[in-house]
Amino acid sequence: MKKYLIIACCYFSLSTNAQTKNVSFVRNDQDRKVDVLIDGKPFTSFIYPADMEKPILYPIFAADGAILTRGFPLNKREGERVDHPHHVGLWFNYESVNGLDFWNNSYAIPAEKKVKYGWIRNVKVNKVENGKSSGKLSYSANWENQAKDVLLKEQTTFVFSGTDHTRVIDRITTLSAQKDPVNFKDVKDGMLGIRVTKELEFPSNKVEEFADSQGNITKVSASGNGANGTYLTSAGKTGNDAWGTRGNWCVLYGVKDGKHLSVAIIDHPKNPGYPTYWHARDYGLFAANPLGQAIFSEGKETLNLTLKPGASVTFRYRIIVGSGTKVSAETLNAQAANFGK
Numbered sequence: 001m002k003k004y005l006i007i008a009c010c011y012f013s014l015s016t017n018a019q020t021k022n023v024s025f026v027r028n029d030q031d032r033k034v035d036v037l038i039d040g041k042p043f044t045s046f047i048y049p050a051d052m053e054k055p056i057l058y059p060i061f062a063a064d065g066a067i068l069t070r071g072f073p074l075n076k077r078e079g080e081r082v083d084h085p086h087h088v089g090l091w092f093n094y095e096s097v098n099g100l101d102f103w104n105n106s107y108a109i110p111a112e113k114k115v116k117y118g119w120i121r122n123v124k125v126n127k128v129e130n131g132k133s134s135g136k137l138s139y140s141a142n143w144e145n146q147a148k149d150v151l152l153k154e155q156t157t158f159v160f161s162g163t164d165h166t167r168v169i170d171r172i173t174t175l176s177a178q179k180d181p182v183n184f185k186d187v188k189d190g191m192l193g194i195r196v197t198k199e200l201e202f203p204s205n206k207v208e209e210f211a212d213s214q215g216n217i218t219k220v221s222a223s224g225n226g227a228n229g230t231y232l233t234s235a236g237k238t239g240n241d242a243w244g245t246r247g248n249w250c251v252l253y254g255v256k257d258g259k260h261l262s263v264a265i266i267d268h269p270k271n272p273g274y275p276t277y278w279h280a281r282d283y284g285l286f287a288a289n290p291l292g293q294a295i296f297s298e299g300k301e302t303l304n305l306t307l308k309p310g311a312s313v314t315f316r317y318r319i320i321v322g323s324g325t326k327v328s329a330e331t332l333n334a335q336a337a338n339f340g341k
Contacts, residue, residue, distance in 0.1 A: 018163035023135030025128040034125060034137060038162035041065070044169075046137055046158070047089075048123040053105040055123045055141060057158075058089025060194075062323035063165050066256050068263055070195045070284060073107075079225035080198050083218050087195035087285055090319065092173055093120060093143075094291065095189035097152070098182055100145055101214065103189040109216070115146045116214055120154065134161040143175070150178050152307075167321040170339070174314045177307035184305040186294035188279065192317050193287035196263065199256040200229035202239070202282035220283050229254035231280050232329065234336065240282055244296040248275040249336050252286050253322075261323055264332055268316035269340045273303055288317065 021039035028034070034046040041061075048055035059075075060068045071077040073085045086106035093102035100118035109117055122142045129136040136159055143152035152175045159170040171192070175182075184190075204227070209219050230239050233247035242250060248269075253262035265288050267276045273290030280286050293301040307313060318339045320332075 018165065020133040021162045022130070022132050023160050023162070024130045025135060025137065027125065027128055029125070032123070034128060036135070036137070036160050038063070038160070038167060043160060043162060043167050044090075046125070046139070048125075048139075048141075051107075053086070053117070054091050054093055054102070054120040055139065056089035056091045057169070060090060060321060061167070062261055062321050063162060063167055064259060064323045066259065066261050066323060067197055068194075068200075068261065068321055070197055077198075081201075081221055081283065083220045083283070084195070084285070087193065090169070090192075090194045092156075092171065092192050092315075093118075094184055094191050095187040096183075096185040097143060098180070099185075100151070101189075102143065103193075104214075104216070113214060113216075117146070118151070119144050119146075121148070134159050136160075151180070151182050152177060165322060165324045169319040171317045171319070172314065173316075174312050175307070176312040177309050179309055181309060182307045184291050184303075186292050186302055186304055188289070188292050188295045190279070190287065190289040190291055191315070192265065192319075193279075193285060194263065194265075194319070196229070196252065196284045196286060197256060197261075198284065199226045200252055200254045200261065200263070201227040201284040202229055203227045204282060226256070227254075229284075231278075231286075233278060234275075234329075234333065242278050242280045244277060244279075246275045246277055248340075249332050250278045250280060250286075250288075251332060252280070259323060260325070262321070264320045264322070264335075266318040266320070266332070266336045266339050268318075271315050271317075272305055272313060290315075 024037045026035040032048045036043045044057045044060045072082050085108045095103040102118040105117035120141050125139045127138045138157045141154040142150045156173040161168045231242035233242050233250045235247045237245045249266045251264035276288040276290040277296040279289040293303045
C-alpha cells in the first residue's frame with residue numbers, strides 16, 4: 001500500500017468525538033423523494049424522478065443551514081454557472097460501462113444521440129430506518145441501456161449522521177453484472193461526484209471548454225460572485241494540483257456568507273483502485289474516480305475493471321460536510337482511519 005504525507009493545515013471541524021444527533025426520514029413514494037432530517041433540520045433529500053437519468057442526493061445542507069450543492073439545473077440561483085446539466089447534487093455513475101456513457105447523460109442530450117448513453121432506472125426505496133445517532137436508507141436500481149436491457153443491478157445503502165458542526169454520508173454501493181460481462185473502461189468521468197455552490201469554486205477569469213465521450217462541447221464561464229474555494233488531499237496536494245492525483249481523502253473548502261464551509265470525500269481501503277484518483281475541478285465538480293487509472297496516470301497504470309456475469313463489486317465512501325470551526329488535517333486522517341476499519 002502506498003503511503004501519503006499528511007500535512008498540518010487549518011480548515012474545518014470534523015471532530016470524531018462530537019455528540020451525534022438523531023436522524024429521521026420523511027418518505028414520499030408518490031413524489032419519488034425521501035427527505036433526510038438531522039435533529040429535525042433538513043440535511044438532504046434522496047430524489048429519483050422518472051424523468052431524471054440517475055437518482056441523486058439534492059440539495060445538501062451543512063449543519064448551520066448553508067447550502068453546499070449548486071442549484072442548477074433543478075433550481076437555478078443568481079450568479080451560478082449553468083454548465084454541465086448532468087452535474088446535479090451528489091451522484092454515483094460512470095462514463096464508460098460497456099461503452100455506454102452514464103455520467104454525461106442528461107436532458108441536454110439530443111434524442112438521436114441518447115442511444116449512446118445509459119440510465120439508472122427502476123429505483124426502489126427498500127428501507128428507511130430512523131436512529132438516535134444515525135439513520136439508514138437503502139435502495140435498489142438498474143443500470144440500463146436505452147432499450148431497457150439491464151447491465152448492472154445496484155444495491156445502495158446510505159448511512160446519515162450529524163453533529164453540531166458536521167453532516168456525514170456513508171455510501172455503500174454494490175454493482176452486480178447480469179447476463180453479460182460488464183467492462184468499466186479506464187476513463188476520466190466518474191464515479192462519485194458532487195457539484196458545489198459557487199463559493200467553493202476557484203476564483204477564475206477564464207472560459208474553458210470540455211468535451212464528453214461523444215464529443216459534445218460544454219463551455220464553462222469565468223467564475224465570480226465570491227468564489228474562494230480550494231482543495232487539499234491526504235498526499236499534500238493543494239488547489240489545481242489535486243486533480244489527477246491519488247489520495248485516501250480530499251477536502252474542498254472555502255467561506256460562504258462569512259462562514260467556513262467544506263466537503264470531504266474519504267476513500268475506503270477495500271475499494272477497487274484504492275487510493276482513488278481525484279477528478280477535482282476548479283469550477284465546482286468534485287469527484288472520486290478509482291477506475292480512470294490509464295487517464296490519470298498518463299498510461300503508466302491500467303485497471304479496466306471487468307465483471308463476469310453474476311459477479312459483483314462494492315464501493316464505499318464517506319462524505320463529510322463541515323461548517324463553523326477549524327481543525328488540522330490530522331482530523332481527516334483520523335476519520336479516514338475510522339472509516340477504513
